[in-house]
Amino acid sequence: MKVIVTGSLGNISKPLAKQLIAAGHQVTIISSDKNKTADIEALGAKAAIGSLADTGFLTATFTGADALYAMVPPNFGAGNLRQYMGDTGKSYAEAIQKAGVKKVVALSSIGAHLNDGTGPIKGIHDVEGILSGIDNVAIRFIRAPFFYVNLFNDIPLIKHQGILGANYPADARLVMVHPTDIAAAIAEEIEADFTGKSVRYIVSDQTTTTQLATALGTAIGKPELPWIEFTDEQTLNGMLQAGLPPEMTKNFVEMGTAIRSGVIWEDYDLHRPATSGKVKLHDFAKEFAEKYNA
Numbered sequence: 205m206k207v208i209v210t211g212s213l214g215n216i217s218k219p220l221a222k223q224l225i226a227a228g229h230q231v232t233i234i235s236s237d238k239n240k241t242a243d244i245e246a247l248g249a250k251a252a253i254g255s256l257a258d259t260g261f262l263t264a265t266f267t268g269a270d271a272l273y274a275m276v277p278p279n280f281g282a283g284n285l286r287q288y289m290g291d292t293g294k295s296y297a298e299a300i301q302k303a304g305v306k307k308v309v310a311l312s313s314i315g316a317h318l319n320d321g322t323g324p325i326k327g328i329h330d331v332e333g334i335l336s337g338i339d340n341v342a343i344r345f346i347r348a349p350f351f352y353v354n355l356f357n358d359i360p361l362i363k364h365q366g367i368l369g370a371n372y373p374a375d376a377r378l379v380m381v382h383p384t385d386i387a388a389a390i391a392e393e394i395e396a397d398f399t400g401k402s403v404r405y406i407v408s409d410q411t412t413t414t415q416l417a418t419a420l421g422t423a424i425g426k427p428e429l430p431w432i433e434f435t436d437e438q439t440l441n442g443m444l445q446a447g448l449p450p451e452m453t454k455n456f457v458e459m460g461t462a463i464r465s466g467v468i469w470e471d472y473d474l475h476r477p478a479t480s481g482k483v484k485l486h487d488f489a490k491e492f493a494e495k496y497n498a
């Protein structure tokens with residue numbers, strides 16, 4: 205099959221492209237950075253360099269494809285994150301229709317059933333809605349929870365303050381996933397026959413914030429690493445001081461409130477998958493320790 209992979213050589217897209225190429229598919233990877241061309245070609249894929257915001261470029265790249273993996277990249281510079289995500293969704297929708305793509309596997313998020321109160325996930329909710337409005341295209345939405353790899357961003361907090369934390373409490377529930385488990389699920393869906401619009405959750409492990417801190421702390425030689433609950437205001441100010449733009453900060457704090465209340469997991473609990481991904485928290489803890497000690 206001819207498969208288009210968006211998301212460049214990112215957390216999900218690189219292992220996904222490798223898996224698809226190994227299975228004999230012709231893969232084109234979209235990147236906005238021409239300097240990635242050689243690395244993309246080294247995988248055995250074709251590079252298509254351009255922006256997801258450029259509908260003409262997307263239409264030309266999608267034309268002739270049998271399947272598309274569609275994701276909305278993070279955008280720390282967006283003045284209005286929800287609008288940026290919706291605009292990217294509209295660009296996808298127009299290009300998918302013009303190019304005549306019939307099968308799409310779209311990255312979504314746990315919590316995307318909610319229209320509000322979830323920070324960046326509100327934008328993914330909108331993208332699901334926009335893509336669901338396209339007729340005659342089969343779309344599987346892959347709803348992923350919290351990526352383990354987000355925790356690499358907390359390495360400075362652990363190194364400088366000896367804590368891990370956010371605006372949700374010790375013993376708060378966390379559902380987590382490794383990008384390689386997401387990639388495996390997407391590859392499976394790209395090869396599957398499906399029709400209409402549907403949702404699949406992919407999860408690697410379930411834990412609590414305290415268990416998370418203990419697992420990561422043990423792996424880096426700090427088994428007493430505590431999980432500290434910050435107020436929303438402390439979280440906001442901490443992220444601003446760390447240099448995050450106000451729009452992202454506001455969204456991350458709001459997402460934390462949805463984890464704190466538990467509403468983010470509601471739909472997942474009604475539609476839990478029968479199987480889970482391979483990478484458990486103790487596996488990721490080793491990966492985390494390598495990064496921490498590098």
Ligand SMILES: NC(=O)c1ccc[n+]([C@@H]2O[C@H](COP(=O)([O-])OP(=O)(O)OC[C@H]3O[C@@H](n4cnc5c(N)ncnc54)[C@H](OP(=O)(O)O)[C@@H]3O)[C@@H](O)[C@H]2O)c1
Pocket residue numbers: 210211212213214215216217234235236237240254255256257275276277278311312313314328348349350351354383
């Ligand atoms: N983090 C979470 O916990 C979580 C949970 C659920 C869902 N998600 C979803 O997962 C996404 C991140 O997936 P990921 O980690 O696999 O991605 P990633 O590693 O952040 O990679 C995304 C890549 O997309 C490329 N890109 C950025 N802007 C572009 C543009 N305008 N046009 C074309 N390419 C562009 C960039 O590569 P180049 O520089 O090469 O262009 C970037 O490295 C999030 O944005 C969110 O939608 C995340």
